[in-house]
Amino acid sequence: MFDVSPATVETALQRFFTGARLRAAAYGDHYVALWDALEVASQGGKRVRPALVLAAYDGFGGRDQSLATPVAVSFELLHTAFLIHDDVIDRDLARRGVANIAGRFNDRAVAHGAAADQAGIWAAAAAILAGDLALSEAHRALALLPVDAAMRARLLDLLDRAVFVSAAGELADVTNTAAREPLSVAEVIATLEHKTAVYSFEGPLQAGAVLAGATDAAIDALGEFGRLVGVAFQLTDDILGVYGDPAKTGKSVVADLREGKQTALIAHAGTTPAWSIIAPLMGKPDLSEAEADLARSHLTACGARNAAENLAQDHVDRAIAALDPEHIPAALRARLIDLADAAVNRVR
Amino acid sequence: MFDVSPATVETALQRFFTGARLRAAAYGDHYVALWDALEVASQGGKRVRPALVLAAYDGFGGRDQSLATPVAVSFELLHTAFLIHDDVIDRDLARRGVANIAGRFNDRAVAHGAAADQAGIWAAAAAILAGDLALSEAHRALALLPVDAAMRARLLDLLDRAVFVSAAGELADVTNTAAREPLSVAEVIATLEHKTAVYSFEGPLQAGAVLAGATDAAIDALGEFGRLVGVAFQLTDDILGVYGDPAKTGKSVVADLREGKQTALIAHAGTTPAWSIIAPLMGKPDLSEAEADLARSHLTACGARNAAENLAQDHVDRAIAALDPEHIPAALRARLIDLADAAVNRVR
Numbered sequence: 034m035f036d037v038s039p040a041t042v043e044t045a046l047q048r049f050f051t052g053a054r055l056r057a058a059a060y061g062d063h064y065v066a067l068w069d070a071l072e073v074a075s076q077g078g079k080r081v082r083p084a085l086v087l088a089a090y091d092g093f094g095g096r097d098q099s100l101a102t103p104v105a106v107s108f109e110l111l112h113t114a115f116l117i118h119d120d121v122i123d124r125d126l127a128r129r130g131v132a133n134i135a136g137r138f139n140d141r142a143v144a145h146g147a148a149a150d151q152a153g154i155w156a157a158a159a160a161i162l163a164g165d166l167a168l169s170e171a172h173r174a175l176a177l178l179p180v181d182a183a184m185r186a187r188l189l190d191l192l193d194r195a196v197f198v199s200a201a202g203e204l205a206d207v208t209n210t211a212a213r214e215p216l217s218v219a220e221v222i223a224t225l226e227h228k229t230a231v232y233s234f235e236g237p238l239q240a241g242a243v244l245a246g247a248t249d250a251a252i253d254a255l256g257e258f259g260r261l262v263g264v265a266f267q268l269t270d271d272i273l274g275v276y277g278d279p280a281k282t283g284k285s286v287v288a289d290l291r292e293g294k295q296t297a298l299i300a301h302a303g304t305t306p307a308w309s310i311i312a313p314l315m316g317k318p319d320l321s322e323a324e325a326d327l328a329r330s331h332l333t334a335c336g337a338r339n340a341a342e343n344l345a346q347d348h349v350d351r352a353i354a355a356l357d358p359e360h361i362p363a364a365l366r367a368r369l370i371d372l373a374d375a376a377v378n379r380v381r
Numbered sequence: 382m383f384d385v386s387p388a389t390v391e392t393a394l395q396r397f398f399t400g401a402r403l404r405a406a407a408y409g410d411h412y413v414a415l416w417d418a419l420e421v422a423s424q425g426g427k428r429v430r431p432a433l434v435l436a437a438y439d440g441f442g443g444r445d446q447s448l449a450t451p452v453a454v455s456f457e458l459l460h461t462a463f464l465i466h467d468d469v470i471d472r473d474l475a476r477r478g479v480a481n482i483a484g485r486f487n488d489r490a491v492a493h494g495a496a497a498d499q500a501g502i503w504a505a506a507a508a509i510l511a512g513d514l515a516l517s518e519a520h521r522a523l524a525l526l527p528v529d530a531a532m533r534a535r536l537l538d539l540l541d542r543a544v545f546v547s548a549a550g551e552l553a554d555v556t557n558t559a560a561r562e563p564l565s566v567a568e569v570i571a572t573l574e575h576k577t578a579v580y581s582f583e584g585p586l587q588a589g590a591v592l593a594g595a596t597d598a599a600i601d602a603l604g605e606f607g608r609l610v611g612v613a614f615q616l617t618d619d620i621l622g623v624y625g626d627p628a629k630t631g632k633s634v635v636a637d638l639r640e641g642k643q644t645a646l647i648a649h650a651g652t653t654p655a656w657s658i659i660a661p662l663m664g665k666p667d668l669s670e671a672e673a674d675l676a677r678s679h680l681t682a683c684g685a686r687n688a689a690e691n692l693a694q695d696h697v698d699r700a701i702a703a704l705d706p707e708h709i710p711a712a713l714r715a716r717l718i719d720l721a722d723a724a725v726n727r728v729r
Contacts, residue, residue, distance in 0.1 A: 053545075060549035060575065063556045067548075118513065121469075122506045147559040158470045158555040161509065162548045165466065165516060169544045172520030176537055182527060189524055196517045197401075200415075200510045201408035207506040208411045211495040227408065 041098055042083045042105045046075060049106070049170065066141060070134040071163040075113040077129065082108040082237040089241030089255060092365025100178060104244055107174040107192065108237045114167035115199060115232070121160045122207065129283070135160040168196075184243070191240050195232035202228025209295050215303025216295045218344070222264055224295075230263020251360040258369060261352035265376040268345040271296035273379065275329060276338065282379075287325045291318055297341040298332055307335035342377075349373045389446055390431045390453045394423060397454070397518065414489060418482040419511040423461040425477065430456040430585040437589030437603060440713025448526060448592055455522040455540065456585045462515035463547060463580070469508045470555065477631070483508040516544075532591070539588050543580035550576025557643050563651025564643045566692070570612055572643075578611020599708040606717060609700035613724040616693040619644035621727065623677060624686065630727075635673045639666055645689040646680055655683035690725075697721045 050072040057064040083105035090101045117134055120126075126136035138159035142152035175188050205224045209216060216224075238255040247255075273282050274289040275298060289296065293316025302311050314320060314328040332338055352373045356366050398420040405412040431453035438449045465482055474484035486507035490500035523536050553572045557564060564572075586603040595603075621630050622637040623646060637644065641664025650659050662668060662676045680686055700721045704714050 056545065057549065060546070061553060063552055064549045067552060114513070118509050121509060122502060124502070142556075142559060145556070145559045146561065151558050154470060154472070154558070155555055158552060161466050161470060161512075162552055164509075165462070165512070166544065166548055168513060168516060169520060169541070172517060172524065173537060173541060176520065176524035177534060179530060186525060189521060193517070193521060196514065197404065198408070200514055201405065201412045204411055204415060204506060204510055205409060207503055208490075208493070210499050210502070211490060211493045213494065 038098070039080060039083060039087060039105075041102050042080065042087075042109065045102050045106050046109065050075075053166075063141070066137075067134075067159055067163055068166075070137045070159065071113070071117075071166060074117055074128075074134055074163065075110065075167070077131075078109075078112070080109060082112055082233055085234060085237035085259075086241040086244075088365065088368055089238045089247075090245045091241075092362055092368070093242050093245035093247040093251070094362075095241070095245030100180065100244055101241065103174040103178055104188065104240050105237075107171045108195070108232070108240065110167045110174070111171040111192070111195060111232060114164045114171060115203070117160055117164040117167065119203065121157060121164070122203070126156065133160070134163045180244075187243050188240055191236050191243065195236040198227050198231040199229075202226070202231075210293075212295070215299050215308070218297055218300040218340075221295060221297050221300045222268075222344075225264045225267040226260055229267055230260045234259030234263035234266075248360060250357070254355050254357055254360050257355040258352045258373075261348045261355065262369075262373050262376050265345045265348035265352065265373070268297055268341060268348065269377050269379060271298060272338065272341050272345070275332065286329075287320060287322065290315065290325055290328055291320045292316065297344055298337045301337040301340040302332055302335050305335040305337070307331045307337075311335075345377045349377050386446070387428060387431060387435060387453075389450050390428065390435075390457065393450050393454050394420075394457065398423075401514075411489070414485075415482075415507055415511055416514075418485045418507065419461070419465075419514060422465055422476075422482055422511065423458065423515070425479075426457075426460070428457060430460055430581055433582060433585035433607075434589040434592075436713065436716055437586045437595075438593045439589075440710055440716070441590050441593035441595040441599070442710075443589070443593030448528065449589065451522040451526055452536065452588050452592055453585075455519045456543070456580070456588065458515045458522070459519040459540070459543060459580060462512045462519060463551070465508055465512040465515065467551065469505060469512070470551070474504065481508070482511045528592075535591050536588055539584050539591065543584040546575050546579040547577075550574070550579075558641075560643070563647050563656070566645055566648040566688075569643060569645050569648045570616075570692075573612045573615040574608050577615055578608045582607035582611035582614075596708060598705070602703050602705055602708050605703040606700045606721075609696045609703065610717075610721050610724050613693045613696035613700065613721070616645055616689060616696065617725050617727060619646060620686065620689050620693070623680065634677075635668060635670065638663065638673055638676055639668045640664065645692055646685045649685040649688040650680055650683050653683040653685070655679045655685075659683075693725045697725050 050068060054065055054068045057068045086105040086108055087101055095101055116128070120128060120133050120135060125133060126139060127133055132140065135156035139152045139156040142155035147155060172192065175192055178185060178188065202224055206228050209224065235256045238259045239252050242252050242255050271289065271294070274284055274294070275286055277284055277286055279286055299315065302308055311328055311331050314324050317324070353370050356369055358366060398416060402413055402416045405416045434453040434456055435449055443449060464476070468476060468481050468483060473481060474487060475481055480488065483504035487500045487504040490503035495503060520540065523540055526533060526536065550572055554576050557572065583604045586607045587600050590600050590603050619637065619642070622632055622642070623634055625632055625634055627634055647663065650656055659676055659679050662672050665672070701718050704717055706714060
């Protein structure tokens with residue numbers, strides 16, 4: 034289906050890490066281990082962002098693999114950098130049940146005889162530096178693209194917006210934790226859009242389209258589609274984080290409740306009389322399975338589940354409506370509609 | 382003296398922060414506060430890196446302020462990013478006695494009713510994100526430079542090397558803490574070169590020279606000069622950190638001893654019989670003034686102070702020797718010799 038192939042993105046990433054590791058050898062084993070850990074951190078995801086760059090580029094008739102690949106690599110490494118720094122902020126030592134960069138360097142420090150507090154510093158240093166290295170390469174991949182100045186500036190502006198808005202969203206996600214009352218649904222949606230949808234959906238789609246020379250109307254439409262689909266994905270994630278089947282999603286259904294995560298479910302529940310029962314269960318670190326069941330049944334009974342599901346579907350509908358057939362080629366439009374439907378129809 | 386003026390760098394930085402703050406307003410007060418904190422973090426230094434970019438550019442006949450300024454801004458913001466992330470790694474809440482970004486957001490969290498552990502997360506998030514934003518702009522300033530592809534690639538390679546080598550040096554600085562024996566003098570020097578000299582001296586000087594169209598021989602000479610002077614500066618800093626006058630340097634003379642910082646002083650002392658007396662005092666968090674005096678007198682008596690001072694002077698001599706008059710214009714050479722002498726002849 035693609036003239037531009039996802040396999041080429043994998044090859045480009047492998048080549049980048051192989052080169053970095055060779056250079057790193059001159060600076061000692063720890064630095065090589067850092068690059069190993071960074072490469073592992075960049076793997077295991079679904080490569081959603083490269084796929085969106087390539088889909089948009091291909092969809093508007095782009096055929097130059099040597100241009101599309103670095104743009105796809107750029108957004109993937111931006112994602113890697115954000116995940117790594119997000120883990121530092123959340124003080125996580127694992128991701129998807131596997132030791133992350135901090136976890137690996139914590140263990141490495143202990144193996145080298147470091148005391149516990151020193152090991153924590155090794156862990157933080159490794160993860161912060163690895164994120165910086167991934168972020169730097171995300172910029173470099175675009176900066177070196179052999180395109181004219183106007184094209185380069187447009188692509189760099191998309192990357193700049195992705196970084197700027199994601200930082201705002203990440204900060205909001207953290208500062209929201211001090212709120213004693215549930216957020217409004219609008220606040221929840223804004224945070225999802227800023228923290229994730231812009232850099233994961235809007236940016237990659239628009240970058241692929243810009244690179245292929247799409248019209249401004251098409252690029253605007255893809256941006257709106259991306260923001261709405263990105264929010265729909267995150268809303269669905271949050272529903273699955275309470276009601277999903279962990280065997281299928283690989284996601285705990287008590288972790289979000291224990292953390293007191295500010296989701297659309299909670300935002301809606303906060304506007305209902307059921308909140309007085311649900312509130313004491315939210316953010317309870319030792320929430321039992323029985324208490325989680327209780328919270329779940331009240332979230333359903335008060336209409337929060339229904340409201341969140343409708344909200345996600347509404348975002349999908351609006352995303353599809355943004356894809357004006359006058360501006361978006363039919364084949365690309367069909368693929369994006371499939372993507373939008375998949376956002377809300379996932380394994381439960 | 383300059384056709385290209387440091388004042389223009391200040392103006393460019395101010396304009397960048399003013400623009401960012403305006404954009405940030407759409408994302409809430411916390412994000413505006415983050416940009417305020419980042420601007421403060423970028424101030425108060427001596428603008429060494431911009432001065433070196435401009436000196437080299439001017440020294441090789443460069444006259445285009447609109448090219449030199451973004452390069453100078455790039456290396457200054459790289460420095461800002463590194464300082465901010467270094468503070469996160471070291472868990473510092475202040476720099477030069479003033480609350481840093483983490484310190485400001487820790488206070489901000491408390492003022493917003495956050496619990497102590499939440500405040501720590503606000504602090505880490507703000508500092509990590511601020512560093513990411515500064516690092517991103519360092520890349521963007523170079524990427525947007527209106528020069529041809531070959532020139533852009535050369536400048537981007539210098540920035541890439543600065544990031545790559547500094548990360549190696551920062552990691553080494555952290556992993557060195559697990560060493561139970563003193564490092565060798567060579568290991569101390571390598572860490573100083575990688576963590577600081579490459580991005581602070583080599584990179585800015587070479588970038589200014591490349592931009593002005595200097596010869597390869599000249600660029601190589603500036604690189605060697607930069608690495609050697611950078612190490613001389615750091616060696617002198619470490620000597621002042623034990624023997625300096627805090628009233629003049631603004632630097633404690635017990636902090637490095639209490640931390641057990643791996644310096645050339647300690648590396649040398651580790652090779653002498655005096656080490657058995659000095660070792661128990663190193664890294665003692667509650668080291669008294671009297672114990673610090675004892676360590677100081679033994680470091681002098683065993684020859685460590687002398688050795689470190691000679692090592693710094695030796696680096697200065699070799700740095701000056703690298704400035705082959707055949708390749709380096711006389712006026713630039715004179716300025717760089719003054720700079721090299723100042724590296725070791727500072728307030729005691």
